[in-house]
Amino acid sequence: MERTFLAIKPDGVQRGLVGEIIRRLETKGFTLVGLKLMSVSKELAESHYDVHRERPFFDSLVKFITSAPIVAMVWEGDGVVASARKIIGATNPLTSDPGTIRGDFGVSIGRNIIHGSDAVETAKREVALWFKDEELVNWQPQMTTWLYE
Numbered sequence: 001m002e003r004t005f006l007a008i009k010p011d012g013v014q015r016g017l018v019g020e021i022i023r024r025l026e027t028k029g030f031t032l033v034g035l036k037l038m039s040v041s042k043e044l045a046e047s048h049y050d051v052h053r054e055r056p057f058f059d060s061l062v063k064f065i066t067s068a069p070i071v072a073m074v075w076e077g078d079g080v081v082a083s084a085r086k087i088i089g090a091t092n093p094l095t096s097d098p099g100t101i102r103g104d105f106g107v108s109i110g111r112n113i114i115h116g117s118d119a120v121e122t123a124k125r126e127v128a129l130w131f132k133d134e135e136l137v138n139w140q141p142q143m144t145t146w147l148y149e
């Protein structure tokens with residue numbers, strides 16, 4: 001089954017949105033297979049955001065992500081990569097649709113609460129970057145038969 005990497009950024013953790021964000025993904029029907037609260041090293045932040053290395057916001061982004069704890073997660077489910085991106089909303093919270101995490105809880109692009117992998121291939125890279133194999137749990141919730149036909 002498909003997996004995606006999501007991370008509640010320092011602003012989301014500091015604002016007490018961890019439970020609310022997990023609730024949205026859980027009640028949608030996705031399965032949590034990895035979860036940890038952690039401090040992020042500069043090396044890990046730079047590697048995670050490597051594609052943005054040349055962008056003007058790169059340094060401030062790395063500084064922000066390493067400034068306070070984040071919650072790293074892996075979620076599983078059919079089509080979870082694209083669906084989680086929809087649940088998260090567009091990059092700029094000011095224009096994200098209401099009903100999305102960013103649309104409901106943010107006002108600024110540099111404080112947009114949560115990260116989500118943007119494609120299946122990116123998700124594979126990011127899951128491997130943030131989690132060791134033994135940190136991920138292979139399990140199937142009892143309710144699966146009530147979620148999938």
Ligand code: UDP
Binds near residue numbers: 109112
């Ligand atoms: N970002 C920023 N300023 C910008 C564009 C992006 O601070 O003008 C930050 C923001 O935190 C965003 C992250 O860089 O979430 C990665 O940007 P990307 O375009 O990949 O957005 P995302 O995939 O997170 O929606």
Ligand code: MG
Binds near residue numbers: 118
């Ligand atoms: Mg991105």
